[in-house]
Amino acid sequence: xxxxxxxxxxxxxxxxxxAFMPLQFAMFIVPMGTLLVGATFIFRDLVQNKYGRAxxxxxxxxxxxxxxxxxxxxxxxxxxxxxxxxxFVISETADTEIYTRLKLxxxxxxxxxxxxxxxxxxxxxxxxxxxxxxxxxxPWEAVPFAILGQVIVKTIIQMFGALILSQVxxxxxxxxxxx
Numbered sequence: 001x002x003x004x005x006x007x008x009x010x011x012x013x014x015x016x017x018x019a020f021m022p023l024q025f026a027m028f029i030v031p032m033g034t035l036l037v038g039a040t041f042i043f044r045d046l047v048q049n050k051y052g053r054a055x056x057x058x059x060x061x062x063x064x065x066x067x068x069x070x071x072x073x074x075x076x077x078x079x080x081x082x083x084x085x086x087x088f089v090i091s092e093t094a095d096t097e098i099y100t101r102l103k104l105x106x107x108x109x110x111x112x113x114x115x116x117x118x119x120x121x122x123x124x125x126x127x128x129x130x131x132x133x134x135x136x137x138x139p140w141e142a143v144p145f146a147i148l149g150q151v152i153v154k155t156i157i158q159m160f161g162a163l164i165l166s167q168v169x170x171x172x173x174x175x176x177x178x179x
Contacts, residue, residue, distance in 0.1 A: 002043060002046045002047045002050055002051075003047055003051075003059060005043045005046075006040060006043035006044055006046075006047050006059065006063065007059075007062070007063055007066060009036050009037075009039050009040045009043055010036075010040055010063050010066065010067050010070075011066060011067070011070050012033075012036050013033035013034075013035075013036035013037050013040065014033060014067055014070045014071050014074060014084075015033075015070065015074065016032045016033040016035075016036060017031045017032055017033030017034075018033075018071075018074040018075070018076065019032075020032040025149065027145045028145050028146075028148060028149030028152065029138070029142060029145055029146040029149050030146075030149040030150055030152075030153050031150070034149075034150050034153045034154060035153060035157065037118070037121060037150075037154060038114070038118060038153060038154035038155075038156070038157025038158055038161075039157055039161065040063075040092075041091075041092075041095050041110075041113065041114035041117045041118060041154075041158065042110055042114060042157075042158065042161035042162075042165075044056065044059075044060070044092060044095060044096070045095070045099050045106075045109065045110045045113060045114065046110075047059055048096060048099060048100070049106065053096060053100055056096055057096065060088075060089070060092045060093070060096070063088075063092075064085055064088055064089060064092075067084060067085070067088060068081055068084070068085050071084055077135050079128075079129060079134045079135045080129050080134070080135055082128070082129075083124070083125050083128035083129025083130075083134055083135075084125060084129065086124060086128055087120070087121045087122075087124035087125035087128065087129070088121070090120055090121075090124055091117040091118070091120040091121035091124070092117065094113075094116050094117050094120050095113045095114060095116065095117030096113075098112060098113035098116055098117075099113040105166070106165055106166075107162040107163070107165045107166035108162065110158070110161060110162050110165055111158050111159065111161075111162035114154070114157075114158035114161070114162075115154075115155050115158050118150070118151060118154030118155060118157075118158060119151050119154075121150075121154070122146075122147050122150035122151045122154065123147050125150075126138070126143055126146045126147045126150065127143065127147075130143070130146060131143045
């Protein structure tokens with residue numbers, strides 16, 4: 001189920017981003033799929049927790065391929081597909097490596113690795129994909145607000161995920177959080 005949730009969250013994030021206009025909160029611009037992108041880091045951590053780092057990397061590359069196909073089929077420009085792929089590989093790799101190296105309870109590893117992954121994903125995707133360097137969808141003045149908006153949303157999702165994981169696991173087996 002973890003693998004299915006991981007892959008589905010990536011596909012659904014692409015579909016939702018393509019289907020709905022971005023949310024705008026004051027000066028922040030947040031694509032609708034950002035809500036699911038934050039969750040992908042949580043699901044990836046859960047996959048790694050069960051299947052290990054090596055199998056997780058195989059799934060990251062499978063998810064990358066799946067994401068690129070879905071983006072292309074949804075009509076995204078080549079620049080958007082490339083930006084998505086680059087940000088995906090870098091952010092998922094950072095999340096994986098941070099999660100692997102932290103010697104903290106599960107919920108804290110999920111939180112910290114996901115926040116770093118979310119920041120990298122936001123910065124790279126917005127600059128390569130949306131700024132004048134990429135598809136030129138956003139003017140330079142809007143780029144910092146687009147990045148910050150995505151970082152805020154992804155961080156909140158990570159916080160909720162970590163909170164839920166800590167509560168669910170504490171109720172079942174408190175020693176699980178020490179692994």
